[in-house]
Amino acid sequence: MTFAIAPDVIESGNERHRGALAEDYDALGRQLARRGIAIEGMTTRAMDFAVAVPTWGVGTGGTRFARFPGPGEPRNIHDKLEDCGVIQQLTRVTPTVSPHFPWDRVKDYNALRQEAASHALGFDAVNSNTFQDQRGQRLSYKFGSLAHADRATRMQAVEHNLECIEIGRQLGSTALTVWIADGSNFPGQSNLTRVFDSYLESLRLIYDALPKDWMVFLEHKLYEPAFYSTVISDWGSSLMAALELGPKARCLVDLGHHAPNTNIEQIVARLIRARKLAGFHFNDSKYGDDDLDSGSVDPFRLFLVFNELVDAELRRAEGFAPAYMIDQSHNVTDPIESLMASAMEIQRAFVQASLVDRELLQVVQDGNDVLLAHRLVKQAFITDVSPILSEARRRKGGAIDPIGLYRASGYRGHKTRERPPVEGTSAGIV
Ligand code: PSV
Ligand code: MN
Numbered sequence: 001m002t003f004a005i006a007p008d009v010i011e012s013g014n015e016r017h018r019g020a021l022a023e024d025y026d027a028l029g030r031q032l033a034r035r036g037i038a039i040e041g042m043t044t045r046a047m048d049f050a051v052a053v054p055t056w057g058v059g060t061g062g063t064r065f066a067r068f069p070g071p072g073e074p075r076n077i078h079d080k081l082e083d084c085g086v087i088q089q090l091t092r093v094t095p096t097v098s099p100h101f102p103w104d105r106v107k108d109y110n111a112l113r114q115e116a117a118s119h120a121l122g123f124d125a126v127n128s129n130t131f132q133d134q135r136g137q138r139l140s141y142k143f144g145s146l147a148h149a150d151r152a153t154r155m156q157a158v159e160h161n162l163e164c165i166e167i168g169r170q171l172g173s174t175a176l177t178v179w180i181a182d183g184s185n186f187p188g189q190s191n192l193t194r195v196f197d198s199y200l201e202s203l204r205l206i207y208d209a210l211p212k213d214w215m216v217f218l219e220h221k222l223y224e225p226a227f228y229s230t231v232i233s234d235w236g237s238s239l240m241a242a243l244e245l246g247p248k249a250r251c252l253v254d255l256g257h258h259a260p261n262t263n264i265e266q267i268v269a270r271l272i273r274a275r276k277l278a279g280f281h282f283n284d285s286k287y288g289d290d291d292l293d294s295g296s297v298d299p300f301r302l303f304l305v306f307n308e309l310v311d312a313e314l315r316r317a318e319g320f321a322p323a324y325m326i327d328q329s330h331n332v333t334d335p336i337e338s339l340m341a342s343a344m345e346i347q348r349a350f351v352q353a354s355l356v357d358r359e360l361l362q363v364v365q366d367g368n369d370v371l372l373a374h375r376l377v378k379q380a381f382i383t384d385v386s387p388i389l390s391e392a393r394r395r396k397g398g399a400i401d402p403i404g405l406y407r408a409s410g411y412r413g414h415k416t417r418e419r420p421p422v423e424g425t426s427a428g429i430v
Pocket of ligand 1: 056127179219221254281289327
């Protein structure tokens with residue numbers, strides 16, 4: 001028998017916080033009522049919100065300098081599902097996981113789907129991986145994959161993506177996320193037009209193999225591991241590709257994949273306008289693709305992204321159905337704690353953005369009352385919605401204080417004993 005957090009542990013843990021939460025919830029309810037907002041509606045919205053956890057995120061990440069493995073790390077997809085199950089059990093905001101192949105490869109995907117269900121988890125978008133060479137792989141991706149100069153290498157990368165679609169079908173997923181590391185390190189190394197054409201040719205084959213109800217999410221990234229140019233470097237290239245491919249192709253925004261100071265919320269607004277927003281890989285950063293915890297460095301930016309998303313949702317923007325996923329690297333924290341905190345920060349930004357009085361905002365914007373327009377948005381951001389988030393978790397059977405309860409449960413200590421370290425684990429991003 002492996003250790004699991006028993007439901008009554010959550011109940012008794014919640015008992016200790018219940019009184020304080022009731023007081024805070026009432027006080028916030030009165031404050032919001034004065035602003036014409038019903039707290040119950042907000043709690044319902046918080047309860048309906050969901051964000052997917054990346055299977056690779058529960059392993060300890062690293063940098064190109066070093067990786068410092070954490071105790072009791074997941075050794076395989078089975079352990080990862082266990083950890084993701086705990087995140088959902090305590091936060092009740094992460095009912096799905098986004099798997100990565102071949103990292104999460106198993107023999108029987110129907111069995112894996114059932115195993116996930118036993119942890120109350122389903123599968124979100126599947127991610128292909130042609131940015132690494134796998135053991136026994138015939139042709140190397142050192143100089144590219146879907147946009148490689150050699151057709152045979154491109155076809156090998158296409159085949160891998162087709163396999164991911166097939167796996168995803170068995171897992172109950174309905175989207176494939178494609179991020180390629182293809183690009184160049186030297187000016188002159190590759191023809192910037194030809195590589196884009198090759199990418200499109202490969203993507204066309206993948207697109208044509210998508211099941212009827214599936215989408216392909218194109219993830220752009222400005223740099224790394226290619227440092228001079230990447231083939232799908234920005235939302236412009238991504239949008240060009242998505243438009244050329246057709247309605248089942250959309251653009252995925254990883255918050256870390258932009259130049260410093262880029263106005264990401266404006267990109268989000270444009271992609272919504274073009275009906276091409278696939279969804280997100282949430283994380284935070286200070287300098288580049290730092291893969292830090294969502295909302296840990298710039299929570300205002302996260303809020304402003306949600307400000308656009310909630311605006312689109314409430315005005316029922318056509319074709320608006322973004323997929324929310326986390327993509328972070330936890331190098332110095334317990335990944336379960338980081339993912340719980342991040343999921344709650346993302347949910348927080350969503351609820352805060354839901355507080356904006358959009359009718360009044362439009363009037364004020366049209367009247368060019370600049371300061372009041374800003375204050376209306378800012379007021380939503382500075383509202384502490386923690387009691388709403390806690391109450392939403394409590395009502396769904398989660399923990400009022402997920403991190404405190406997780407620590408008290410001794411989960412990591414138990415897993416450290418149950419999971420002796422293995423060589424070559426697929427945990428974490430290096
Ligand atoms: C690339 O930096 C990325 O954001 C892609 O989503 C990958 O699938 C993921 O990180 C893991 O390497
Ligand atoms: Mn990503």
